[in-house]
Amino acid sequence: MKKIILFAALIVILASISSYSQSKFGLGIIVGEPTGISGKYFVNKDNAIDGAIAWSFNEYGSMHIHGDYLFHFYDVFTKEVPLYVGVGGRIKFKNTGEADGNDTKFGARIPVGIAYMPPKAPIDLFVEVVPMLDLTPSTEFTFNAAVGIRYWFK
Numbered sequence: 001m002k003k004i005i006l007f008a009a010l011i012v013i014l015a016s017i018s019s020y021s022q023s024k025f026g027l028g029i030i031v032g033e034p035t036g037i038s039g040k041y042f043v044n045k046d047n048a049i050d051g052a053i054a055w056s057f058n059e060y061g062s063m064h065i066h067g068d069y070l071f072h073f074y075d076v077f078t079k080e081v082p083l084y085v086g087v088g089g090r091i092k093f094k095n096t097g098e099a100d101g102n103d104t105k106f107g108a109r110i111p112v113g114i115a116y117m118p119p120k121a122p123i124d125l126f127v128e129v130v131p132m133l134d135l136t137p138s139t140e141f142t143f144n145a146a147v148g149i150r151y152w153f154k
Helices: 002-021
Strands: 024-033 035-042 047-056 062-078 081-093 105-109 111-116 123-136 140-152
Touching: 024 047, 024 123, 035 140, 047 081, 062 111, 105 140
Parallel strands: none
Antiparallel strands: 024 035, 024 140, 035 047, 047 062, 062 081, 081 105, 081 111, 105 123, 111 123, 123 140
């Protein structure tokens, strides 16, 4: 029940931000590891904050929330296909259905990806690979990878 309330609160917050952003805010889905709802807000032309509330299918499955600060590079490929890199964090909540000591994890993320932003459509398509260093309950190096699509609100 707490997860449903947290998810609903996130959607309300993200939707309310969109009314002030004038096409700086996108909301959509991310599929892969993790899979869920993805949001992105451009603070200026080159930098954005993105995040997701999603389900991680690794191990026994659990809720995954992440947030990143991204730097976009429009001169690597084309203006419509920027490369982006960033730094952020994630929390992967303990799966209470398992009795093996599967603890909540907190770690750092370094997303690297590309996005396709069609000039005449209010969407973007993206693919990213994310090296991560979990810091708790033990130090562990892992990866996430996903594709996604977002709608950009006006």
